[in-house]
Structures are given as C-alpha cells and as structure tokens.
Amino acid sequence: MALKLAFPHKGYHKGSATVMQPAGTSPHLQNVRSYDPLDDRARGGKRPAIVKWSTTQVSDATNPIVELVSVTVVESA
Amino acid sequence: MATLRDSYLTPSTGTSKIDSSNDRTAAIFAASASYSLSQVKLLVYRVGSPGTITVTVRATTTYGGVTQYYPTGADLLTPKTFDGDAVTASTDGEWVTITFVDTAALTSGTKYAIEVSAASADAANYLMVKHDAGIASWTGNYASSSNGGASYSVLGLYGINYEAYDNVSAINPSDKKYTRNIVTFCNDQVFYGPDPDSLVELAAASGDIDCSKPLRAAEAYGKVFIANHDKFRVADFVNVKITTADVGSNIPFNGDIIRGDTSSAAMVVDYITTTSGACTIYGNRISTETFEAETVTGTNKSGDSVSFTGTEEVAGPFWYEWTPYGNDTDSFGTMPTYASIVLLHIGRVWLMADTQYPHQWYGTRQNNPFDFLYAQNDAGSAVAGNNTDAGEVGDIIIDAISYSDDYMIFGCASELHVMLGNPCAGGRINLVRTSGLLAPRAWTWDNDKNLFLLTDEGLLKISQGFGAAQNVTAGVYPDFIEDLAYDPTIHRIAMAYDPVAKGIIISRVTISDGTNVCWFYDLRSGGMFPEVYPEEGSFFALWNFIADAPEDRALLIASQDGYIRKWDKTVKSDDAGASGNEAIDAYVGFGPIVTSNNTRRFGRLSGMNIVTGGDGDGGSNDSDVVYCKVFMEPSAEKLIKQMTSGAGPKYTRNFKVPSFKKGNVDRRKVRGRYAGFIIGNNTAAQSFAFEQVTANNI
Numbered sequence: 001m002a003l004k005l006a007f008p009h010k011g012y013h014k015g016s017a018t019v020m021q022p023a024g025t026s027p028h029l030q031n032v033r034s035y036d037p038l039d040d041r042a043r044g045g046k047r048p049a050i051v052k053w054s055t056t057q058v059s060d061a062t063n064p065i066v067e068l069v070s071v072t073v074v075e076s077a
Numbered sequence: 078m079a080t081l082r083d084s085y086l087t088p089s090t091g092t093s094k095i096d097s098s099n100d101r102t103a104a105i106f107a108a109s110a111s112y113s114l115s116q117v118k119l120l121v122y123r124v125g126s127p128g129t130i131t132v133t134v135r136a137t138t139t140y141g142g143v144t145q146y147y148p149t150g151a152d153l154l155t156p157k158t159f160d161g162d163a164v165t166a167s168t169d170g171e172w173v174t175i176t177f178v179d180t181a182a183l184t185s186g187t188k189y190a191i192e193v194s195a196a197s198a199d200a201a202n203y204l205m206v207k208h209d210a211g212i213a214s215w216t217g218n219y220a221s222s223s224n225g226g227a228s229y230s231v232l233g234l235y236g237i238n239y240e241a242y243d244n245v246s247a248i249n250p251s252d253k254k255y256t257r258n259i260v261t262f263c264n265d266q267v268f269y270g271p272d273p274d275s276l277v278e279l280a281a282a283s284g285d286i287d288c289s290k291p292l293r294a295a296e297a298y299g300k301v302f303i304a305n306h307d308k309f310r311v312a313d314f315v316n317v318k319i320t321t322a323d324v325g326s327n328i329p330f331n332g333d334i335i336r337g338d339t340s341s342a343a344m345v346v347d348y349i350t351t352t353s354g355a356c357t358i359y360g361n362r363i364s365t366e367t368f369e370a371e372t373v374t375g376t377n378k379s380g381d382s383v384s385f386t387g388t389e390e391v392a393g394p395f396w397y398e399w400t401p402y403g404n405d406t407d408s409f410g411t412m413p414t415y416a417s418i419v420l421l422h423i424g425r426v427w428l429m430a431d432t433q434y435p436h437q438w439y440g441t442r443q444n445n446p447f448d449f450l451y452a453q454n455d456a457g458s459a460v461a462g463n464n465t466d467a468g469e470v471g472d473i474i475i476d477a478i479s480y481s482d483d484y485m486i487f488g489c490a491s492e493l494h495v496m497l498g499n500p501c502a503g504g505r506i507n508l509v510r511t512s513g514l515l516a517p518r519a520w521t522w523d524n525d526k527n528l529f530l531l532t533d534e535g536l537l538k539i540s541q542g543f544g545a546a547q548n549v550t551a552g553v554y555p556d557f558i559e560d561l562a563y564d565p566t567i568h569r570i571a572m573a574y575d576p577v578a579k580g581i582i583i584s585r586v587t588i589s590d591g592t593n594v595c596w597f598y599d600l601r602s603g604g605m606f607p608e609v610y611p612e613e614g615s616f617f618a619l620w621n622f623i624a625d626a627p628e629d630r631a632l633l634i635a636s637q638d639g640y641i642r643k644w645d646k647t648v649k650s651d652d653a654g655a656s657g658n659e660a661i662d663a664y665v666g667f668g669p670i671v672t673s674n675n676t677r678r679f680g681r682l683s684g685m686n687i688v689t690g691g692d693g694d695g696g697s698n699d700s701d702v703v704y705c706k707v708f709m710e711p712s713a714e715k716l717i718k719q720m721t722s723g724a725g726p727k728y729t730r731n732f733k734v735p736s737f738k739k740g741n742v743d744r745r746k747v748r749g750r751y752a753g754f755i756i757g758n759n760t761a762a763q764s765f766a767f768e769q770v771t772a773n774n775i
Contacts, residue, residue: 003682005263005667005754005770011604013553018713019751021669022407025553027717028755030609031663033578036604036766037646038690038698045690045700045766046663047597047606048646050577053631054273059264059639064591067262068620068635069294071269071301073314074255 007044009034079116079176079242083109089120089207089238093221094202095127095195101229103190104206104237105137105146113180114154116242117191120170120207127161127204128197132175137188140220140231147220147229148190153181161195161204170207172292173241180244190220191239206239253592258624260301260312262292263639267312269394269623273641279312281396286310291417291517297426298347299361302399304419304428309399309412316347316359318395319368319387322543324349324356325380331402331445335360335375335383337666340392342366348447350497352403358387359398402447410449410459413439418517422479423499425460429487430517435473437722438462438487440500456502470506475514480528484543488514488530495543510546512537515563516570518618521581523574523600529581531572534556536583536598549598554605561585561594573619575632580645582632584616591615591637608660613638613654647697649764664757665767666720669713672752672774682709683746687756691735700735701763705756705770709749716751723755736768 006024011034014023021027036045058065093102104119114134121130133156137146154177165171183189195204208219211234219237220229259276260269267282286292290306299315329335329346335358336343343567344360362368368390374382395581401409416439418430424443431437442448443457444578452460462469472489479485487494487506491513498504512532514520519531528539535557550557563570563585571584581598591612610616618635631643638654650658672680685707691699706726710716718724727747734741752774758765 001320003670003770003772003774005670007767008665008667009599009602009604010446011553011599011602011606015551015553015555015650018669018717021713025604026666027753028666028721029664030607031661032665033580033597033606034599034604035578036690038700038764039493040646041690041766042512042601043690044665046649046661046764047608048644049648049651049661050610050634050642051645051648051652053629053641053643054276056268056274056276057639058261058268058276058278058641061382061640061692063264063288064615064617064637065261065263065635065639065641066288066617067292067294068618068622068633068641069260069296069301070146070257070620070622071260071296071299071312071314072255072257073299075119075253 007034009042009044079244082112082114082241082243083107083157084240085236085238086240087209087236087238090210090533091235093208093219093237094205095193096198096200097223098194098196099223099225100198101148101192101226101711102206102237103135103148104230104239105188105190105218105220106239106241107188108183108185109218111185112183112243113242114177114183114189114241115180116174116176118172118174118240119191119193120172120238121164121166122168122170122205122207123161123166123203123207125202127195127202129158129195130161130198130204131156131158131190131194133157134177134181135190135192137190140229145218146188146190147230147231148192148226153189154179154609164204168205170205174193186215191237199769206237208235211235222690244616253625257623257625258314259620259624259641260287260294261635261641262286262294262303263635264288267396269312269314273629277308279394279396282310282312283641285396287521291430291702293417293419293517295419295421297421302426302446304416304430306417306432307415309416311348311397311399313359313393313395313397315361315393316395317344317362317368317390317392318357318359319373319390320355320357320524321373321385321387322355323385324358325383325385327377327379327383328352328403329358329375329383330378330755331447333375333377333383334363335373337366337368337371337373337510339371339386340366340369342368344368349403350397352405352408357397359397362390365532400447401449402445409447410451412449413437418477419475420477420479423482424484427477427485429474429477436462436469436471438474438477439469456499458501459501471508472513476520478520478528480543486528488520490514492530493530510537515558516565516568519570519572521572521574522583523578529572529574529598531570531583539585549603550605569617571616571619573621573632575644576621577632582616582619584619586615586617586637611651611653611655611656611659614642614651630643639721650761658761660759660761660763662757662759663765664755664759666753666755667770668708668720668753669716669751670753672709672750676750679711679748680774681746681748682707682772682774683744684771685730685745686737686771687732687742687743687773688737688768689732689735690768695737698766700765701758701760702731702733703756703758703765704729704731705754707747708753708755709751710753711748711750713751716753720753720755726755
C-alpha cells in the first residue's frame with residue numbers, strides 16, 4: 001500500500017482523539033507555513049525570515065520599540 | 078516639452094540664399110527673458126541638394142555705431158545639423174526644428190544670433206532661409222556673411238523667421254500630494270520619516286514620554302496624538318507655527334483663517350497654546366506666501382477681529398502638549414487625567430483606559446481634537462460616557478476598535494461591547510459577547526474587513542458587516558488561550574494582518590527578554606501555524622506601513638532591540654541584531670498514521686522518500702537538505718509525545734537532493750502500529766519547500 005502525504009495545510013490540530021488526527025493537520029510543527037517562500041506555492045515550507053527594515057536603531061539594545069504608527073502629511077500649498 | 082520664448086513670424090517674401098560653404102545667414106533677436114535656449118525653428122526650403130545644414134547660436138556685437146548686430150565669438154552651444162536634402166523644395170518653405178544636445182543660457186534683453194551654414198552648398202544646390210520683405214516696424218535684423226564669418230553685412234529692417242524655445246523637458250503629471258511617515262516610540266524618544274534608512278529624531282520629544290508606562294498613538298488630521306498614562310502629547314507633521322508676545326483680546330479659534338498683513342500668507346488655525354498674552358499659534362498654511370514678522374489679522378467665529386504681531390513662521394514637525402484649546406478649560410473642557418488608549422473614530426479622537434475611571438470613555442468634538450467641552454447641545458459635541466444616553470461601558474476597557482463610522486467596539490476585561498452610531502445623536506452601546514479581550518492590541522482587521530479578536534475564549538472572527546462572532550480556535554486548539562498563558566504583568570500581545578502572506582500574526586512576547594510564542598493564522602487554508610523568532614526581533618507592536626516607495630511597504634515589526642523589521646521571503650535566516658543571523662528551526666510533523674488495517678497488529682513501513690521543492694538545478698528556489706525522523710509507536714498518543722519531544726525516532730535520514738530522485742529512497746523497514754515523521758531544517762541560510770512524502774506501508 002503506497003503512502004502519499006501532502007503538507008498539512010490545516011495546520012496545528014489537537015482538538016481530536018490522537019488516533020483520529022484529522023487529515024491535513026499536524027500534531028507538531030514550527031516555523032512552517034502553507035505557502036513556501038521559495039516559489040509561493042501552496043505546498044508548505046519554511047517560513048520567511050525577518051530582516052531589518054530600517055538600518056536606524058531607534059534605541060539602544062535594551063529598549064524595545066513600544067509603539068508604531070504612520071502619519072500621512074499632505075504637501076502644503 | 079519646450080516652451081516658445083521668442084519668435085518672428087511675419088509673412089515672408091524675402092529669402093537669404095546659402096549657396097556656398099562660406100555663406101552664413103543669421104537671425105538676430107533679443108532674448109525676451111533669461112532662459113536656457115534648447116531648440117530653434119527656421120522657415121527654409123531647398124534648391125537642389127544642399128546637403129548637411131549646420132545651425133548654431135552665438136553672441137552678437139553692434140555694427141559700427143548703429144544698433145544693428147551680427148554674430149561674434151564662439152558657439153554658445155554645440156552646433157546641430159539637419160539634412161538639407163530632406164526639406165521641402167516649395168518656395169512656401171518648411172519649418173525645420175533644431176533641438177540642440179545642450180542649451181545656451183540667454184540673458185534677458187541681450188541680442189543673440191541663430192546662424193545657419195551649409196558646407197556642401199554650391200550655385201546649383203543651396204538653402205533658402207526665409208525672411209520678411211522689409212518693414213519699418215521690425216527693429217531686429219539679420220546678418221549674412223560670404224566669407225565664412227570673417228565679416229558680415231547687416232540688414233536692419235529685415236527679420237528672419239524663427240522661433241526660439243527654452244529647455245526641453247517633459248511635463249509629466251504627478252499624483253503625489255502627500256508623504257507617509259512611520260513614527261516610532263522607543264527609549265522615551267520619537268523617530269519618524271518616510272524613508273527607512275533616514276529616520277530622524279523628533280528632538281523635542283526626547284524624554285517627554287515615558288515608554289515604561291502604557292503608551293498608544295493614533296493618527297488624526299496630519300498629527301499623531303499620544304496617550305501615555307498621564308502624558309498627552311501631539312506630534313504635529315502638518316502645521317506651521319507663529320508666535321506672538323500678545324495674542325490679543327480676541328483669539329482665533331480652531332478652523333479660523335488668519336492672514337499676514339504684509340506677506341498675505343494665510344493659515345487655518347489648528348491650535349493655540351494660551352488665550353491671552355504670549356502664545357504659539359499652530360495652523361495649516363494654505364498660501365504659497367509664508368508668514369513674516371508682521372501683523373496678523375482675521376475674524377474669528379464669534380465675528381470679532383483678531384489682531385496680533387506675529388513672528389516669522391517656523392516649519393514643523395512640532396512636539397507639544399495635548400491640552401484643551403488654548404489651555405482654556407472653561408471654554409474647551411477638561412481632558413481625563415490618565416489614559417493610555419487613543420484612537421480616531423467618526424471624526425473624534427477618543428481617550429480611554431483612565432485608571433481612575435476604567436469604564437469611562439471620552440471623545441473630543443468632531444473635527445476638533447482640542448475641544449473636550451462635553452455634552453453641548455449639538456451632534457458634534459465632545460462626549461463622555463457618563464453624560465450620554467449611551468452611558469459608560471459595563472466593564473473595564475482594555476482596548477477600543479473603530480469599525481468604519483458605524484461601530485466602535487470596546488474590548489473589555491470580560492465582555493465585548495459595541496457603540497453604534499454617534500453617541501450625541503441616538504447612538505447606543507450593546508453587549509456583544511461575554512468574553513473579554515485578552516490584551517491591548519489583541520485584535521486586527523483583514524483585507525475583507527473581518528475583525529479578529531484574541532479573547533479569553535480563543536481567537537474570534539467577526540465577519541464583515543458585524544456578523545456573528547465565530548471562535549476559530551475552539552475546535553482545532555481548545556486550550557489555545559490556556560497554553561498561551563498571557564500574563565499582562567510580563568507579556569505583551571501584538572496582532573496584525575499580513576497582506577502579503579494573507580494571514581494573521583499573533584505574538585506573545587515576554588517583555589523582559591524578548592522570548593516569544595507566535596502563531597500565523599493562514600486565512601487561505603484556515604490553519605494555525607506556531608512560530609518562534611529571535612528575542613532581538615520579537616514583536617512589541619506591528620504596523621502595516623503603506624510607504625510611498627513600493628519596496629518599503631511592509632508589515633513592520635517593532636522589535637525588542639530597537640530596530641524595525643519586516644518579513645523577507647528571499648532571506649533564509651532571521652536577523653537577530655547584535656547576535657547575527659539566526660537559523661530558523663522549522664519542522665513539520667506527519668501522523669499518527671495507522672500502519673495496519675488491524676490495529677491489533679503492527680504494520681511495517683519502508684521505501685521512505687521525501688520530495689522537496691526545486692528541480693535541483695542549483696537555482697534559488699531549490700530546497701536545501703531536510704532531515705526526516707521516523708517514529709513508530711504502539712499508540713498514537715505515545716507517538717505524538719515522542720514526536721513532540723524528539724526522543725526515540727527509529728531512524729533519522731537527511732534528504733539532500735531536491736525534487737524526486739530515485740536514489741533518495743530509504744529502504745529501511747520499521748515496524749509498529751502508528752507511524753509518524755518529523756521533517757525539517759535548522760540550518761542558517763537554508764530553506765525548504767515540501768512536495769510530498771511517499772512510503773510503502775506493508
């Protein structure tokens with residue numbers, strides 16, 4: 001009997017009996033997503049990485065940024 | 078597009094013949110203004126085939142004592158040629174356009190020469206440059222030479238037909254009327270800017286906020302309003318300011334227009350610091366003229382004349398205390414003493430989380446965030462919960478959410494309430510659900526206007542149009558909230574919709590060290606995916622920033638180490654700040670899989686293979702090595718425990734080659750009642766995509 005398994009797109013699941021793990025779910029996973037970052041396909045893969053958006057460190061390393069907001073400024077007359 | 082600056086277009090009957098390589102014909106004209114000449118037009122026709130025609134622009138000098146001019150000196154720009162054989166042979170002539178590769182800087186009132194020559198011309202092949210028949214009104218002239226420019230004859234009452242244009246530049250439309258800035262709050266400092274690599278500090282804010290206390294900010298009317306427990310501040314990005322030693326007896330009110338008597342500059346007044354004596358006036362200048370040190374006048378809403386002596390205007394951004402208008406509590410009410418929730422809804426700026434009155438909410442007058450005079454007899458009045466029919470909320474407010482102009486949701490400690498409509502015009506508050514919002518920021522919208530709330534019963538989805546709440550985690554992860562174990566004294570929750578990944582990010586970070594537990598709720602598949610990030614990059618706030626530059630648009634992460642981060646699918650290791658790049662420990666478990674039709678018997682598994690993404694050509698979309706741990710246990714529960722702990726795999730195998738390769742198949746046989754696999758990769762600068770697992774179950 002051939003076994004073929006696709007990525008568990010329905011993600012983490014622990015809401016059922018262990019012998020009845022729903023199809024398309026996983027009991028244990030981390031840092032993976034349904035759409036892979038290599039080719040944007042719905043086949044599963046490692047999540048994308050985080051990188052610096054700004055090279056400006058707006059604090060020393062002991063202080064987190066506590067709030068972000070954007071403001072749109074209309075150009076003056 | 079070139080702009081015509083000078084010309085002579087009188088109907089022409091005369092001509093100047095260029096039938097020798099030594100012939101020169103020059104149109105003499107005075108520049109009507111100072112400009113950069115880049116293009117000329119001449120009215121010409123040919124006889125025979127005159128060949129290449131050269132056009133240049135030169136300075137001029139007067140001819141003897143009379144006010145007639147002829148070319149002199151070097152070319153003022155690079156001469157340009159055109160094909161004389163291609164112009165019309167009709168004696169009516171053809172306007173030929175000559176666009177130079179560079180420009181000549183002309184000075185207003187100075188005379189210049191547009192000079193034409195034809196190196197291959199002869200008696201049978203020549204160019205005719207058309208001019209008028211000689212009229213008394215023309216004060217210009219043309220000059221001609223038959224000896225290569227060694228000397229010229231001038232004809233004062235004749236004018237060559239020409240046009241002179243200024244710098245050729247495309248006039249492209251621009252729809253850009255605004256700039257979007259990101260604003261950060263960190264280390265009791267504020268930074269801002271549209272460009273990620275040139276954020277600048279708003280120096281006046283330094284030390285004037287307290288980031289150790291609850292702080293929220295909201296954009297309204299080109300400004301950012303900050304509620305920071307007992308500090309209320311404005312970061313003003315839209316106004317200019319002028320100051321005066323005495324604002325006078327009649328103050329300008331919010332929305333009044335005042336003007337500079339000398340400069341004619343005008344501004345719409347936004348905020349003033351006092352109602353008497355020395356005062357700073359902030360307003361949106363609506364004129365191109367700027368305010369000088371001058372008398373400023375206007376008429377205020379009461380119909381009284383405003384007049385004061387103002388200073389020269391100063392450009393923002395500004396940082397100032399958020400108070401009732403003019404600090405006049407008699408006329409503009411009183412702000413709460415404490416608040417740490419601020420938001421914009423139906424044109425009002427709202428304040429909540431008053432530690433003295435935690436059920437209370439406060440809203441400014443519509444379109445005036447400096448008017449707190451509650452309970453006036455109009456629909457736009459400032460309003461507070463204890464003086465309306467809507468009343469206070471029946472629970473402590475944790476956070477508030479604006480949903481269009483129809484609803485404002487109060488996320489309370491143990492209930493969700495909604496305010497419908499305008500509380501000053503028939504609005505009311507309804508109880509939505511008896512579950513509490515877990516934390517400030519524990520909510521987000523997706524692009525379809527579905528609202529997601531992290532509550533003490535799980536992740537709730539309220540569908541577009543304020544439909545019934547649906548608990549999306551109750552079935553798949555019943556103890557999600559219990560396992561999340563959010564403790565407001567040590568944790569912070571951040572949530573946001575990621576429009577690129579099309580899912581909801583949920584983060585719980587331990588404030589002291591940045592350790593974190595995150596979840597990605599995929600809206601396309603409906604799956605919950607746990608994630609973890611480096612402490613330095615952990616999420617203290619999230620903001621979907623629609624930057625001006627497409628490459629800067631991203632869901633931004635306010636990180637623990639003072640950097641703003643984003644997701645980048647082209648990168649395979651997490652940026653961990655001072656700790657360098659960190660491998661992403663990624664794995665996915667499959668199972669439990671029953672290996673036998675009869676659960677009383679063990680089955681066997683062999684021929685294991687993993688097909689990963691990529692075709693193995695070494696391209697960037699090739700998967701890297703993945704490991705596979707194969708588990709076999711007599712019970713499903715034991716199997717899951719082993720998979721979770723990582724203990725006791727029957728074997729581990731690395732699958733090195735992406736795509737399907739025959740040699741990848743592992744022939745080992747394993748025996749058990751339930752099978753499971755963990756497939757993953759925990760190597761820096763590596764990633765993988767997954768196609769499928771295949772095996773033989775025998």
